[in-house]
Amino acid sequence: MSEQKGSHLNHIELWIQWKEHGDVEAKKRLIENHLGTVEYVSSRLAIGLPKNVSKDDLMSNGVMGLIDAIEKFDYKRGLQFETYASWRVRGAILDGLRQGDWVPRSVREKARKIEDAYQQLEQKYMRSVSDAEISNFLDVSEREFQTMLQDVAVMSITSLEDPIREEESETRMSLIVDEKAKNPDRSVNDFVLKDLLMKGIEKLTEKERTVVSLLYYEDLSLSEIAEVMSLSPSRISQLHSKAILRLRGALDKQRGLLMQDM
Known part of the structure; x- marks a missing residue:
């Protein structure tokens, strides 16, 4: 009944x-x-x-x-x-x-090396760095760097979903969700992280920004983005990986600063 x-x-x-x-x-x-x-x-x-x-x-x-x-x-x-x-x-x-634990340790290590390279070089030069500069920093050829990007692409789809703070469940992308009863300090930190994410996106290359926009805001799949941009799916995957690793480096740096102030 x-x-x-x-x-x-x-x-x-x-x-x-x-x-x-x-x-x-x-x-x-x-x-x-x-x-x-x-x-x-x-x-x-x-x-x-x-x-x-x-x-x-x-x-x-x-x-x-x-x-x-x-x-x-x-x-x-x-x-x-x-x-x-x-x-x-x-x-x-x-x-x-x-x-x-579906991502091999070797892949995680590659992702961390690339992320650290972007963070250090872009902080040093205060601009987006080229593939050649990253390759030189990592002491690999540009072809090897492209292969590394392809290897880490498998985990980059979840990169912005990792917790902002290791002891908490809130993710970087979940900052857009309206949560109830946040305290003032937390709200300020969230505002700073949102602002940093926006600034990080602005520093991406045009193609990287397009991929991020189409994937996370227009809700297209990687294959659909490849068709829209007239590029191969593997190239879209590489652009996505580079964009995410750049953003991770910038956000992780800010996370460290926030934790020092807490």
Whole structure:
């Protein structure tokens, strides 16, 4: 009987039944209604992941994130649940990937070396540095540097999802999500990080900015971006990797400064 009643409830009525009356059937309907978000986020994150990473595993972790979002969401605040849920789902999937340690240590080391190179050189010259300058700093040929970028591309899709502070779950990109009851100091730090991210994007090359914009703001896949920009998917992957490593270097530097001030 309750299942039949739940099937006729509209969106807000489902939230009321679940949050105010603990109606489990209403909760099940909310989960069913938003499984598309899990499918979408899983498909996006699956791009570039190793073949041994099962999409079913991504979906399973994503569903757990969706359930967590439904349990914690405050419908009375008038926020878009889809936006809130997508970040919870994404976070749950990434947590699962991190626990699985699917990125080889050698790849992580390459990414860290490139990130450090961008951070040191761009701080030294106060401008975006070229591939030749990075290659020279790393003591590798430009061809070897391009290969390194291709190797680390597999982990760069999650780079902006790493925690801002190691002991916390908030990510760099999640700064755009409206969280409840932040303290003033935290709000100031978040504003600084947002501002730094914007400045970092401005310092990217035109092609790197385009890739970041199309991927994170226009919501296109890497293959779609390759078609739009008339470049190969591997080239788009390299541009994305360079952009993310530049941004990581800038954000990590600011994180260190913020931690010193706390």
